Amino acid sequence: MGNEYRIALAGNPNTGKSTLFNALTGLRQHTGNWAGKTVSLAQGSVEYKNKTFQFIDLPGTYSLFSNSKDEEVARNYIVFEKPDVTLVVLDATSLERNFNLALQVLEMTKNVIICINLIDIAEKQGIEIKERLLTNRLGVPVIKISARNKIGFPLLLDTIDRIVTGAIECQPLVLQYPDEIEEKIRQIEPHVRAIVGDHVSARWVALRLLDGDESLLDEINRLITLKGAS
Known part of the structure; x- marks a missing residue:
């Protein structure tokens, strides 16, 4: 509704x-x-x-x-x-x-x-x-x-x-990480966005992948599989 x-x-x-x-x-x-x-x-x-x-x-x-x-x-x-x-x-x-x-x-x-x-x-x-x-x-x-x-x-x-209702538009603070991490995010983010689109923050997923979050990968794979089957 x-x-x-x-x-x-x-x-x-x-x-x-x-x-x-x-x-x-x-x-x-x-x-x-x-x-x-x-x-x-x-x-x-x-x-x-x-x-x-x-x-x-x-x-x-x-x-x-x-x-x-x-x-x-x-x-x-x-x-x-x-x-x-x-x-x-x-x-x-x-x-x-x-x-x-x-x-x-x-x-x-x-x-x-x-x-x-x-x-x-x-x-x-x-x-x-x-x-x-x-x-x-x-x-x-x-x-x-x-x-x-x-x-x-x-x-x-x-x-x-x-x-x-759109009267307030939130613009959350973007945390900046050390240059080495930011460079890796820039390399990974476009590939992540190609997979998840706009449904999930590609920057956030890139950060979690750099941290080795395997459970997030499993969940993304599950959702992609469900989307492909529907």
Whole structure:
């Protein structure tokens, strides 16, 4: 349906990601099977401005390098299922540690919102978060929230709405690696793009191939096989 949008929630364990999911969706939740997979993901809906936002609560992970089944599930959903928006939930009291995952997501997909949760606790600890500065540097909206107290929810939903309607265009920060790695990316990227097209970030796939991510190769091969058979 044209007024339904899928919103994925990603984040480290204990950042309040599932608290945010529960607070937003309330009783409008169910556990659904990911199409073609045996994996079940919690899903819940929110009605907003004549649209339905379908939230998907991905497994909590510290990275998306497919070192575990949870990482693989979260990564594959963001990359191959292409949700309309991906929310990355960070703990305001541990931003430096949490940003590792956020930067990985920014390499994988364009429409991202960084949700800095537990802002009430951070403020009590004297931690100041300059969300406008972060928004400018990261190229995507950064919003301060408290999932437990439902602080920041109107702005969050409005920002999702503005992204899916095109009022906000995200321009994620492109991380620059040492010259040697950048040169290898330039060599590999055109070949990757010839295979995956525009469906997946060719730069991100090139990076993962340089890192020897065999499970990603397996998944790409599976999708190419399915596409060829259809």
